Amino acid sequence: MTSHLLPTYARVDLAFERGEGVWLYTAAGERYLDFTSGVAVNALGHAHPRLVEALTEQAHKVWHVSNLFRIPEGERLAERLCAASFADTVFFQNSGAEALECSIKMARKYQSVSGKPERYRIITFEGAFHGRTLTTIAATGNKKYLEGFGPPVDGFDQVPFGDLEAVKKAIGPETGAILIEPIQGEGGVRVPPPNFLRALRELCDRNGLLLIFDEVQTGIARTGELFCYQRAGVAPDIMALAKALGSGFPIGACLATAEAGKGMTAGTHGSTFGGNPLAMAVANAVLDEVLKPGFIDHVREMSLLLKQRLAEIKDRHASVVAEVRGEGLLIGLRMHPPASAMVDELRAEKTVAVAAGDNVVRLLPPLIINEAEIGEAVARIDRACARLAQEHARAKEAAS
Ligand SMILES: *Cc1c(COP(=O)(O)O)cnc(C)c1O
Numbered sequence: 001m002t003s004h005l006l007p008t009y010a011r012v013d014l015a016f017e018r019g020e021g022v023w024l025y026t027a028a029g030e031r032y033l034d035f036t037s038g039v040a041v042n043a044l045g046h047a048h049p050r051l052v053e054a055l056t057e058q059a060h061k062v063w064h065v066s067n068l069f070r071i072p073e074g075e076r077l078a079e080r081l082c083a084a085s086f087a088d089t090v091f092f093q094n095s096g097a098e099a100l101e102c103s104i105k106m107a108r109k110y111q112s113v114s115g116k117p118e119r120y121r122i123i124t125f126e127g128a129f130h131g132r133t134l135t136t137i138a139a140t141g142n143k144k145y146l147e148g149f150g151p152p153v154d155g156f157d158q159v160p161f162g163d164l165e166a167v168k169k170a171i172g173p174e175t176g177a178i179l180i181e182p183i184q185g186e187g188g189v190r191v192p193p194p195n196f197l198r199a200l201r202e203l204c205d206r207n208g209l210l211l212i213f214d215e216v217q218t219g220i221a222r223t224g225e226l227f228c229y230q231r232a233g234v235a236p237d238i239m240a241l242a243k244a245l246g247s248g249f250p251i252g253a254c255l256a257t258a259e260a261g262k263g264m265t266a267g268t269h270g271s272t273f274g275g276n277p278l279a280m281a282v283a284n285a286v287l288d289e290v291l292k293p294g295f296i297d298h299v300r301e302m303s304l305l306l307k308q309r310l311a312e313i314k315d316r317h318a319s320v321v322a323e324v325r326g327e328g329l330l331i332g333l334r335m336h337p338p339a340s341a342m343v344d345e346l347r348a349e350k351t352v353a354v355a356a357g358d359n360v361v362r363l364l365p366p367l368i369i370n371e372a373e374i375g376e377a378v379a380r381i382d383r384a385c386a387r388l389a390q391e392h393a394r395a396k397e398a399a400s
Helices: 049-061 072-083 095-111 134-140 164-170 196-208 277-290 293-316 339-348 369-397
Strands: 019-020 024-025 031-034 090-094 120-127 156-158 174-181 211-215 240-243 252-256 319-326 330-335 354-356 361-365
Touching: 024 330, 031 369, 049 277, 072 252, 090 095, 090 330, 095 134, 095 174, 095 252, 120 134, 134 277, 156 164, 164 196, 174 196, 196 211, 196 330, 277 293, 293 319, 293 330, 293 369, 330 339, 339 354, 339 361, 339 369
Parallel strands: 120 156, 120 174, 174 211, 211 240
Antiparallel strands: 019 024, 024 031, 090 252, 240 252, 319 330, 330 361, 354 361
16 A cells, blocks of 8 residues: 655554553454553553543633643643652643753753853763654764764763763763663663662762753653652653653653753743643643552552563563563563564564564553453463464574
8 A cells, every 4th residue: 555654654554443441443343452552652541531521621612822821721730740740840842852852952051041051062871762853863862863864963972871980971061961761761671770860960960960851751650650760769950751741642841940941031942832722631631640649559560460470471481581671561571582573473462562672572551551451461472472482492493
């Protein structure tokens, strides 16, 4: 079939017509277990009644007014995000990359208005993913994403993930900030070494640098804390959010302390759609659910259960699964066979998961998943692994 869509994605030939909870349905009525959540987006699953209600209610009132006017629902969302985090101030956008753009601009502006305009450089980490705009591909530093798009935006110095000595060495007179995902998502669910984030915080404080956390994938309870930084016990100065904040409605947010945001005065930044009433209504409804007592406990319980069962699968199929890693419901299976083969086998089991760097398959169920659904997923993952183990055994036999 020819398509008029720009072919930048290697899409699977599969389309879903509707969803409900952790399930997706094709037009033919085939049911798939969603272990992708639109890449860590649909935290509350599909067609959550409260989200449908919030969106339709707002749709009957007003969709868009622009940021020339006050948007009360946005003021309320910002207030709630600040109350639940380290932040004092929020800027809303429509995507993760935009939230990072704002974070990067803010860090540069902070140094500039602090009398250090030369401190525009930001230290980033190998294996990072920060988005696909010209600036965020430079921050990401992946050659594959930079190739052919002209000179990369200047101002990023990349060091190996988890290497504190390399960070220290990279700090120079032009360094203004350090940008890191508290757990790398696209990079392969890579958790930094213990105390690494704390050490970065200390380095920043000692050198007058801002610490920026990219929580676009880890934020909104995905890792079993509302924000992943809470696990580490250190707060950033700036944090980018997106993905699960709208649970499927496009939204991004840049959160900051008043001090870090002090340069972002009237006229310094803007967005036509950012913070529009529809997005604000949905994100407020997402917070209603996620902040309910017990929600995060549920994520932790499901995480524990899934990780225990995955550890058993790893033991049973040691030729297939090399490692189970991650926090909360951001879980990675590092594979011996290609991760893509596992994604295909899972799809044959009517389960959708997504590959990441480091030969990892990411398991990202909606956070509302229940025990029975975890059990069903585990059975499917086990069967997929068993087939790959069989293949492995056959290949080994043929080679001997
Ligand atoms: C997805 C992601 C982004 C980019 O978000 P978009 O909405 O695709 O622009 C940035 N950082 C991290 C950590 C992500 O996972």
